[in-house]
Amino acid sequence: MKIFFYFISIVPKPLFIALLDIYMSLGIFKRSLSYKVTKANIKIAYPSRTKSDIDLLSKLSIRETIISGFESIYTWGRNEPEVNSKILRVENNFLINNLKHNGLIAVSFHNRSVDMLLSWMNSQQTTYSLYKKVKNKRLEAFIKNQRQSGNSKCYETTIGGVRQVLRALRNKNIVCFAADQVPKRGLGEHINFYNKGAYSTTLVQSLATKTLAPVIYFYIQTNKDNINNIILKHCSDDIYNDSKHKLLVNSDIEKFINERPADYSWEYKRFKRSEGFINNPYEGL
Numbered sequence: 001m002k003i004f005f006y007f008i009s010i011v012p013k014p015l016f017i018a019l020l021d022i023y024m025s026l027g028i029f030k031r032s033l034s035y036k037v038t039k040a041n042i043k044i045a046y047p048s049r050t051k052s053d054i055d056l057l058s059k060l061s062i063r064e065t066i067i068s069g070f071e072s073i074y075t076w077g078r079n080e081p082e083v084n085s086k087i088l089r090v091e092n093n094f095l096i097n098n099l100k101h102n103g104l105i106a107v108s109f110h111n112r113s114v115d116m117l118l119s120w121m122n123s124q125q126t127t128y129s130l131y132k133k134v135k136n137k138r139l140e141a142f143i144k145n146q147r148q149s150g151n152s153k154c155y156e157t158t159i160g161g162v163r164q165v166l167r168a169l170r171n172k173n174i175v176c177f178a179a180d181q182v183p184k185r186g187l188g189e190h191i192n193f194y195n196k197g198a199y200s201t202t203l204v205q206s207l208a209t210k211t212l213a214p215v216i217y218f219y220i221q222t223n224k225d226n227i228n229n230i231i232l233k234h235c236s237d238d239i240y241n242d243s244k245h246k247l248l249v250n251s252d253i254e255k256f257i258n259e260r261p262a263d264y265s266w267e268y269k270r271f272k273r274s275e276g277f278i279n280n281p282y283e284g285l
Helices: 003-009 013-026 034-043 051-077 082-083 094-099 112-124 137-147 159-170 205-212 245-259
Strands: 087-091 104-108 128-131 154-155 175-176 189-193 195-202 213-223 228-234
Touching: 003 051, 013 051, 051 112, 051 137, 082 112, 087 112, 087 137, 094 228, 104 112, 104 205, 112 128, 112 137, 112 175, 112 228, 128 137, 128 159, 128 195, 154 159, 154 175, 159 175, 159 205, 189 245, 195 245, 205 245, 213 245, 228 245
Parallel strands: 087 228, 104 175, 104 213, 128 154, 128 175
Antiparallel strands: 189 195, 213 228
């Protein structure tokens, strides 16, 4: 399977984007469920935007998500140095250099390719990451193997997986996971996200208060030439405060998304199991 992804990754990114723009100009993407969910989510997140603004942002988001998929395929088909060469710069890299040997909680969200992001983090030190299982068994085994480059380990987001990363954190390792997905029932809480009670993970807060490990956010952001930069930001010490940490992570992620909302993968049904809706926001899509 790696050979298959390697041959796809040979396609130069500018050529891929040029072909993608032809596809986008045909408007076929508007028939897809991904576009419909994207549009529904953007309407929820930005209710004051005009219809034309929502249509344009939905289109841009689908385009960026497809490019992110291409970057993930590139990551799966190439070795770590080749993947890292596609990162132009790392903002606030001193955070990793100063904290990586003390135990570190690195929190991401689905802004561009999380696989490219994780590949870079794996090159810094052994990491222990959590992920949501892929339904295709063959692809699942391949992706998990790719994410476990070197001595890094990858666990499904279950109670057993959480125990593994807690142990790794107490042993002064880096723990990574995305905090913007809907957790399994019983493993989350309804927390404000774009003014809705979105069912959200509380794992960041739980790990932080149990270990007092430092917490950073890390994500990819593009520039105007579609070149990737990795952004690192320190999380407020409020993450250790029982009266303040509940709202902090969703609030921070919302703020980061708002910097470049087209970069975010809106096609995920983030508001399922959420409070604040009279009807299911995805019904009839």
